[in-house]
Amino acid sequence: MNRITQIITILMLSASVVAKSTLQLSKAPKKPNIVFILADDLGYGEVGCFGQEFIQTPNIDQLAREGLKLTEHYSGSPVCASSRCALLTGKHIGQAIIRNNRELGGWGPDEPEGQFPLPTSAPTISETLQSNGYATGAFGKWGLGGPETSGLPNDQGFDTFYGYLCQRVAHNYYPTHLWNNKEKDMLNGNEAWFSAHQKFDEASSFEKYSAKTYAPDKILEETVQFIDAHATEPFFLYFASIIPHLALQIPDKELDLYPLGWDEKPYLGDKGYLPHKRPRAAYAAMITRFDTEVGTILDALKRNGIAENTIVIVTSDNGPSWIGGVDMEFFKSSGGLRGRKAQLFEGGIKVPTVVRWPNHIQPSTESSTPSAFWDWYPTLAMVAGAECKETNGVSLFPLFAGGSLQERGLYWEHGRVQAYRKGDWKLMRFKEKDGIAVKLFNLSEDPSETTNLARVNPEVVERLTAQAMASRTVSVDFPSFLDKEQK
8 A cells, every 4th residue: 555545544534533423423412401481470279280170271281291290399489589589599588699579669660670689699590501501591570680780681691581670560461661681672562651550440441451562472472482593402491471470461362261250340450450351261361371371382392393302390489369350269279278479378389380301200290299499400400411509409300200309398488477397397487576476287187287286296396496597597688587586
C-alpha cells in the first residue's frame, strides 16, 4: 500500500468513526419534558376523579386513568403567592421567602402592579432546569414580583413568560394588557379598564363585565406556541392558569354547557367580585374551561409526538374560594373536607393532583402517602437528571413506582394559624386574644377534622408543637405571632 492509499484509508476510517459517533449521539434519548399545570383555587372535590358529580372534567379524569392520583397531596399555602413560592423554591412556608400575599400597589388602573418579589438569590426549579439544558416557559399568573423588581419570571429562570404579573390584575379575565416577557401586550378590544369588584348596576346589564379579548385564550395560544417551538428539545412548561379564581367571567358558549335551572336568581356582587346572571353555571363552566386547557396542552404534546416522553402534573394552588358568587355547598367543593381557601384546615390546603408519565407510572394507580408542593423541586430535578439546591422536600419517585415515603412532618403557617402534620396526626395552633388555642386531629379516623383530641393527648400536642417550632425560621419580611415563641 503506497503512501497516498494509506492516507485515503485513514481518512475513510476516521470519517466512519465520526459518522458512527454522530449517529449514536442522534439516537441518545432526549431528557423528559416537564409540564406542570396549576389551577387557581380549584377545590379538592371539584374534579370528577376526586368525586365531583356536576362539573365536567374529562381530560383530567383521563389523565388519572392513565397515571397516578395523589389523594393526600398538599399545596404550599392556603393562598396564592406563598403557595407558588413554596412550589418553585422547594421551601415550606415556615422557611420560605414569601409567606403570605403582600401587595405592592392598589386596585386602580394606574396603580403599581405586583406582589412581594422573589429575590434574585432565591434558587428555583426553573433556574435549575434552565441551567441543565431545558427551555423554560411560564404562562398564566405569576404573583411573585411585579415590573422592575427582582421577582420577574425572566429573572427567575424562565426564558419565556406570557400572562399576568400581578394577582390583583388577574381578578379580571378581560384586562387591558398582559405581559410578554418584560413588555406589555395590549389586548385588542380591551382598551377600557373596568374593576373586577363591582355590584350590579340596575341601569346597565351583565354584558358590561366583559370585553373582546378573553385573556385565557391568549395565554393558551402562547402556551401551545411554546410547545411547538421547543418540541425537539427538552422543555419545562409551567402553566399557571388563572381559572377558576374569581371573578365569574366565561364566554356564553361555554356557560351554556350547564343547565339554566341551576340558577334561580343572579349573583349581584354583594359578596365581592363581579355580578353574574348565572353564577353556578358560570363557576362550573370555568372549571370545565380549565379542563379544556389541560386537554389542549395534551393535544399539543401528542401532535408533536412527545407525549410519551413528557411528565404531566395537574394540581391546584390551594382550596376553593367561598365568596364572589361561589356556591361551595352546591358543588361540595372541598370534597367533604373542612375548610376552604385562606384556612389551614384540610379543605384549604389539600388539593386534587394527578401525574402521568408513560413508561414510568402505571395507569390507574393511587397513592395516599402525604406529600406537598415543596417536594416538586427535588422530584423534577431528578426527572431532569439535575442536582437540586437545598429544599424541604423529598423526591416523589418512590410514589411513582408504587411505593411510599418515610414518615416526616409537613409544615404550614398563615396569618394567626400554624399547622403541622406527621403521620395521621395534625396539629393546629390559633393565636387568640388570651393566648394560643390548640386543636389536634387524627386524620385517618377523622379526615373532616370534626373532633379535637388535644385535651386527651397532651403528650402528642407537646411533641408535635416542638417539631413544628423546630421546622420554622423567623422572617423579617413576614413577621408572625410565632416569632416570640421561636426566640
